[in-house]
Structures are given as structure tokens and as C-alpha cells.
Amino acid sequence: MNHSAVSVVIPCHTERRWPQLVRAVGSVFAQQPRPIEVVVAVDHNETLYERAVRELPGVTVLANRFQRGVSGNRNTGVRHTTTEVVALLDDDAYAHPGWLAGLVAPFADPAVVGTGGAIRPDWERPRPAWFPDEFLWVVGGSYTGMPAETAPIRNVWSASMAVRRDVFDLVDGFRVGFGKVGDRSRPEDTDLCIRMSNATGGRWMYVPGALIDHPVEAARTRLRFFLHRCYQEGRGKVEMARLNDGGESLGSERSYLTRTLPRAVGRGLADAVRGRGAANAAKAGAVLAGVAAAAVGGVAELVHGQRPERVRPAVAVNAGAEARQ
Known part of the structure; x- marks a missing residue:
């Protein structure tokens, strides 16, 4: 597979993370090989959208075309792309050198439908002494019990993920209405991984060498x-x-x-x-x-609990929110 034929989608929703977003975009452009397109998808925030259009040169900026939430926002970004493989990175994360190449390499096997990399917590204040390694997933980090080498795994996390685009489309992407909105958190990434594997019999690969840093705010300690x-x-x-x-x-x-x-x-x-x-x-x-x-x-x-309704794509909320190359 041609590593250069890869796009990267970065979802975002708040101006509070602007410095981290700029850093995330920079870390993606620094990857070798460089992705052919970087997409920033903005979740129902016109002010942030306009700033991204003005201040992120070389980036495609899109407005979330679904209901508010990270699932629809990621779908907006991925569905804009045209590459066979699409990687996703959180807006407050930093991708280390080799991250993108590491995520893409397993796709040489046609049975691989997706990959995910290691996520290292970047603690804003000292990590609490009581915090167990087995629960690092609570703060979005890789935890004890995950593979130490590249290996098959049931699911990875969307903070650092790559998907085979045709299989992503086959299952209609992330389940809109099931995900993270405000204080409500649902495992939309695990759900996606299961559906993509079930749809094709394919597998996911965890790549510890594809490393990102993910900040942990003080409140989360x-x-x-x-x-x-x-x-x-x-x-x-x-x-x-x-x-x-x-x-x-x-x-x-x-x-x-x-x-x-x-x-x-x-x-x-x-x-x-x-x-x-x-x-x-x-x-x-x-x-x-x-x-x-x-x-x-x-x-x-x-x-x-009740079964959430599936929400279908709609026109962009902001009529003027067109993509910018």
C-alpha cells in the first residue's frame, strides 16, 4: 500500500483547546510520509470553524453535518476523504514521529479493517498514587493488559485510529447518537470496531509503536x-x-x-x-x-436504558460552512 495515500481527520469542538489543536495539526503534517490531506471537523461551533478556516493553512475545514457529538463529527471528516485508509487523531493529542506509518503498515494485509496505536497519558498535574495502571483507559490511555507488540485486538480507540474506508462506509461509520456529548460518554469506538469486524470477518491490529501523547486535565485526576x-x-x-x-x-x-x-x-x-x-x-x-x-x-x-435512534445525515447546520482546501 502507498503510505502517502492516507488522509487524517481531527475532530474538534471548543476554542479552549485551540493551542492543542494547532499542535495536533502540526504533528500530523510532520509525519513521514506526509498525509495527502488533513481534515479538521468542527462540531457545531461557528466561531471555532471560522478561526480554523483563517488560521490553519493547508487544512480542509468542515462543519459537522450531523447532530452534535463526536460520532457525527468524525463521520463528517471521514466521508469527505477519498483515500483507501483514513486515520483519526484527537484534537488535543500529539502524534510522535512514525505514528502514521505505524498505523498504516498492517493494512498490507487485506484482512485488516483497522488499526490503533498506543496512547500515553500526559498528566497536567502529578498522577495520583492510587491510580491503577489497569484503569488508564479512564483518562484515555493504553492500560495494563493490552499487547506489548503489534497484535490482533478486538477494538482500539478513536483518539488514535486508522480505518479501511470501504468497510467504514459499509457499516455507516460511527453510530450517530451513541458517543461522547458533554458529560455523557459511550464507547462509540468499540462499537465501530465490532461492527466493522462483524461485517467482513476482518480484524483490528494494535500497534504500540504508533505513539501519541494525550493530555490528562487536572480535573480528571x-x-x-x-x-x-x-x-x-x-x-x-x-x-x-x-x-x-x-x-x-x-x-x-x-x-x-x-x-x-x-x-x-x-x-x-x-x-x-x-x-x-x-x-x-x-x-x-x-x-x-x-x-x-x-x-x-x-x-x-x-x-x-433505551435504544438510541439512528440519525441520518442532514445538510450542514451552517449554510456557509464550506470546506476549504
């Missing part, structure tokens, strides 16, 4: 956020299973719950007993609290 995020994940996984016709889609979660997390608890308690620091006991406690919060979220979704 608090126990309250940790528990809220676990609760939301529990709700989201139950809703995802419903949308994908049952619990078969949750095999990875069962392995995580029955193998990875018990080992984490046992290791933390054993280290604490051996006098290696109270932080190890705190980590074990955080694992148990996180599981409990996710369980409560799962029960809440079983009791109160």
Missing part, C-alpha cells in the same frame, strides 16, 4: 471523575451489547474482569502487606471501586 467515568463505561457497554444483539460483544470485558483486574487487586494487596507502600493498597481499592461503579452503571442501563 480526582476520584470523583474516576468513579463517574467507570459508571458511564458500565452504562455504555450494556447499551453497546444491546445495539449489537447481545453479550457476545463483551468477551474482552469478561476477560478483563476475570483475569486482569483480580491480578491487579492481588498484587496491590500483596505489595502493601510486604511493606512496599500504602499506595499499593489504595490502587487495589481503586480497582474494586471502579468495578463497583461500572456495575452500578450497567444495572442503571438495564433498568432505564
Whole structure:
């Protein structure tokens, strides 16, 4: 596959992240080979859209053509592209050299429908001593239990992802109405991965060498956020299973719950007993609290959840929001 025939989509929604967006765009243009197009998709924010048009030279700027939310915003960007493979990067992330080439390389195998790279948390304040490695997904990072080398995996994260465009189109992209909006969080990237694999029998590859840094704001280091995020994940996984016709889609979660997390608890308690620091006991406690919060979220979704309606493409909200090359 020609590595140069790749586009990159960066979704964004707030001016607060403008410096990070500029850095993200710069890190993409610095990739070798350079992508043939960089698309910035703006989620229902006219001020941010106009600034991006003015101040991001060489970038295609689009307005989200779907309802508010990151799922429709990513779909807007990907559907504009014409390349066989499209990569996605979060607007506040920084792609290290070799990121794009690493994500694209596995597509030489026609059975690969998508890839994802390693995500390293970039902590705004010191990481809490109680925060377990197994729960780094709470802050959008790669966590203990993921492959250490390039290997097949059920799902990756859209903060650092590449998709085979024809399969993405086959499943109609990210599920609009199921994703991250405000404080509500749903695993729209996991859902996409499952649907793309099921549609073709293809597989996803995790590429640890394709590295990005992803910032962790100070507010996300608090126990309250940790528990809220676990609760939301529990709700989201139950809703995802419903949308994908049952619990078969949750095999990875069962392995995580029955193998990875018990080992984490046992290791933390054993280290604490051996006098290696109270932080190890705190980590074990955080694992148990996180599981409990996710369980409560799962029960809440079983009791109160409803199947979200599928939202179809519509005309751009802002009539003047045309793409700029």
C-alpha cells in the first residue's frame, strides 16, 4: 500500500483547546510520509470553524453535518476523504514521529479493517498514587493488559485510529447518537470496531509503536471523575451489547474482569502487606471501586436504558460552512 495515500481527520469542538489543536495539526503534517490531506471537523461551533478556516493553512475545514457529538463529527471528516485508509487523531493529542506509518503498515494485509496505536497519558498535574495502571483507559490511555507488540485486538480507540474506508462506509461509520456529548460518554469506538469486524470477518491490529501523547486535565485526576467515568463505561457497554444483539460483544470485558483486574487487586494487596507502600493498597481499592461503579452503571442501563435512534445525515447546520482546501 502507498503510505502517502492516507488522509487524517481531527475532530474538534471548543476554542479552549485551540493551542492543542494547532499542535495536533502540526504533528500530523510532520509525519513521514506526509498525509495527502488533513481534515479538521468542527462540531457545531461557528466561531471555532471560522478561526480554523483563517488560521490553519493547508487544512480542509468542515462543519459537522450531523447532530452534535463526536460520532457525527468524525463521520463528517471521514466521508469527505477519498483515500483507501483514513486515520483519526484527537484534537488535543500529539502524534510522535512514525505514528502514521505505524498505523498504516498492517493494512498490507487485506484482512485488516483497522488499526490503533498506543496512547500515553500526559498528566497536567502529578498522577495520583492510587491510580491503577489497569484503569488508564479512564483518562484515555493504553492500560495494563493490552499487547506489548503489534497484535490482533478486538477494538482500539478513536483518539488514535486508522480505518479501511470501504468497510467504514459499509457499516455507516460511527453510530450517530451513541458517543461522547458533554458529560455523557459511550464507547462509540468499540462499537465501530465490532461492527466493522462483524461485517467482513476482518480484524483490528494494535500497534504500540504508533505513539501519541494525550493530555490528562487536572480535573480528571480526582476520584470523583474516576468513579463517574467507570459508571458511564458500565452504562455504555450494556447499551453497546444491546445495539449489537447481545453479550457476545463483551468477551474482552469478561476477560478483563476475570483475569486482569483480580491480578491487579492481588498484587496491590500483596505489595502493601510486604511493606512496599500504602499506595499499593489504595490502587487495589481503586480497582474494586471502579468495578463497583461500572456495575452500578450497567444495572442503571438495564433498568432505564433505551435504544438510541439512528440519525441520518442532514445538510450542514451552517449554510456557509464550506470546506476549504
